[in-house]
Amino acid sequence: xxxxxxxxxxxHFNLPWRLAIEDGKFRxxxxxxxxxxxxxxxxxxxxxxxxxxxxxxxxxxxxxxKAILQGLDATIVQVxxxxxxxxxxxxxYHSDIQKVDQLEGxxxxxxxxxxxxxxxxxxxxxxEGWSLDELKFNVIGDVYGxxxxxxxxxxxxxxxxxxxxxxxxxxxxxxYIDEVVTPWPCFxxxxxxxxxxxxxxLVDQMCLTVNKRAKEMKEDPNIVEIISWRYNLRAGQxxxxxxxxxxxxxxxxxxxxxxxxxxxxxxxxxxxxEEQENWRDKLFPTK
Numbered sequence: 001x002x003x004x005x006x007x008x009x010x011x012h013f014n015l016p017w018r019l020a021i022e023d024g025k026f027r028x029x030x031x032x033x034x035x036x037x038x039x040x041x042x043x044x045x046x047x048x049x050x051x052x053x054x055x056x057x058x059x060x061x062x063x064x065x066k067a068i069l070q071g072l073d074a075t076i077v078q079v080x081x082x083x084x085x086x087x088x089x090x091x092x093y094h095s096d097i098q099k100v101d102q103l104e105g106x107x108x109x110x111x112x113x114x115x116x117x118x119x120x121x122x123x124x125x126x127x128e129g130w131s132l133d134e135l136k137f138n139v140i141g142d143v144y145g146x147x148x149x150x151x152x153x154x155x156x157x158x159x160x161x162x163x164x165x166x167x168x169x170x171x172x173x174x175x176y177i178d179e180v181v182t183p184w185p186c187f188x189x190x191x192x193x194x195x196x197x198x199x200x201x202l203v204d205q206m207c208l209t210v211n212k213r214a215k216e217m218k219e220d221p222n223i224v225e226i227i228s229w230r231y232n233l234r235a236g237q238x239x240x241x242x243x244x245x246x247x248x249x250x251x252x253x254x255x256x257x258x259x260x261x262x263x264x265x266x267x268x269x270x271x272x273x274e275e276q277e278n279w280r281d282k283l284f285p286t287k
Contacts, residue, residue, distance in 0.1 A: 002202055003032040004195065007045045008058035010037035011164050012231045012238070013081055013187060016214040016247065017058065025209050031202050039142040043112025049074050055195045056203070060085070060116040062182070064190045065261045067114060068283055069275040075196050076283050078189045078207045079254045083246045085186035087120050088162030090174040092150040097157075100128060100178050107136040109146040109155035117146070117159045122268045124159070124180040132268060147173045163241045167232055183264060184257045185248075193285060207251060214247035258283060 008014040017035060020026060026033040036054070038044045042063035048054030049072060057064070058080055068074055091097040097106075110118040118137065125135055138155045140146050147168055149155040162179055169176050191203055217223055227238045262279045265271045 001027070001030055001032050002199055003034065004055040004199070004202075005034045005036060005053070006056040006058065007036045007038040007048050007054045009041055010039060011161060012227050012233070012241065013245070014058060015227060015230065016210050016217050019217060020210055020213040023213075025213065026206060029202070029205050029209075031206055033206065039144075041111045041115045041117065041142070043115035043118070046072060046114055047112075049190065049192055052192070054192075056189065056191050056206075058187055058189055060119075060182075061184050061186060061188050061257065062119045062261055062265065063114055063116055064188060065258060065283065066119065066265055066270055068190075069262070069265075069271050069279060073193050074190045075193055075285060076188050076190050076258075077196065077203060078251060079185045079187075079248050079257065080189050080210075081187040081245065082185045082248050082252075082254070083244060084182040084184065085116070086162050086244060087116070087124075087159045087180045087182070088165050088176045089124070089178045089180060090146075090150065090158045090160065090165060090169070091156060091177055092153065093172045093175045095156065095175070098177060100124070103157045104128065104130050105134065105136075106156035107138050107154070109140045109149040109158040110137045111142055111146070112139060113137075119265075119268075119270065120159050120180055120182065121157075122270060123183075123264070126268055127180070143168075150174050163233060163237050164231075166234070166237050184261050185254055211247065211249050211251050215249040218242070218247065218249075255280075 021035055042059040045057035045059045046067045049057055108121045138149055140149045143160055146158040150158055168174055196203055224235050224238045228235050266276045
C-alpha cells in the first residue's frame, strides 16, 4: 500500500474524490490516498507541491500552468473538470458599487499570489480595458478572509466561485454584481515530478478511478440532494451548477486548452517570453 497526500478546495467540484475515498476505491489497487482540504485555494496548493507537503493537487489550470512555467517541479497529468469556472464578482454588501466598471482602480481581495482569485482579476481587468499595472491586491488567505476584507473596506472586490459564495450573499456578507468565466477547462490534476516518476501506474489508475466516480456522481438521481446537504447549497443552485459542470469522464487530453492558457498568461504579462518558450515540455516533462 502506497500512501500519497492530495490537496483540493473544500468545494463541490471535488466530491468525486471524497466519495471514491469513502468507498475505498483507491485502496483496491494499493493506493492509500489522504485528502487535505485547501481553503487557501490554488496558491496554497502550489506552495504544498513546492515544499513536499502535498504529493498531488487538484487546482486551477491557470495557476498551476504559471507556477510550472516559472520553475515548479510538477507535472499536469490530466484535466479534471472540463468546463470553465464561473467566478462571481463580489463587492461589500452596503457599498454603492453596482457595476464592474466602478471597480477600476479599486483593491481586489485575493487568497494568495498566483491563485485563481489573483489571476482572474487580471483576466477581468483585461476584458474591461483597464491598466494591468495599476491593479491593487490585498492577500487575505481564503474565502473568509475575503468576506472580512469586503466588510472592513480592506478591499472593494473579491472573485470566488459563485455557487460557493451564494450562501454568503444570502447572509448579506457580500453582494454579487457580475461574473467572469475562465477561457479554459478550470481544474487539473498535478503531481510532483518525483512522485509521478516513482508511482506513475498508481497515479494513472487514480485518475481513471476518479473520472469514473465523477461520471457515476453526475448520473446519480439523488446527487442534487447529496451536494445540497454536504455543501450547504440550495437545490436550485446545485441543479444550475450541474448543468454548467462536466468532469473528464474519459480521460481526454486537452492540448489546445493549455495553448490558450499560456497565450493568455503571456498576453497579461504574467509570464515572460523565456518562460513561454517550449511550454509543452515544461508542463508535461514526464509524459
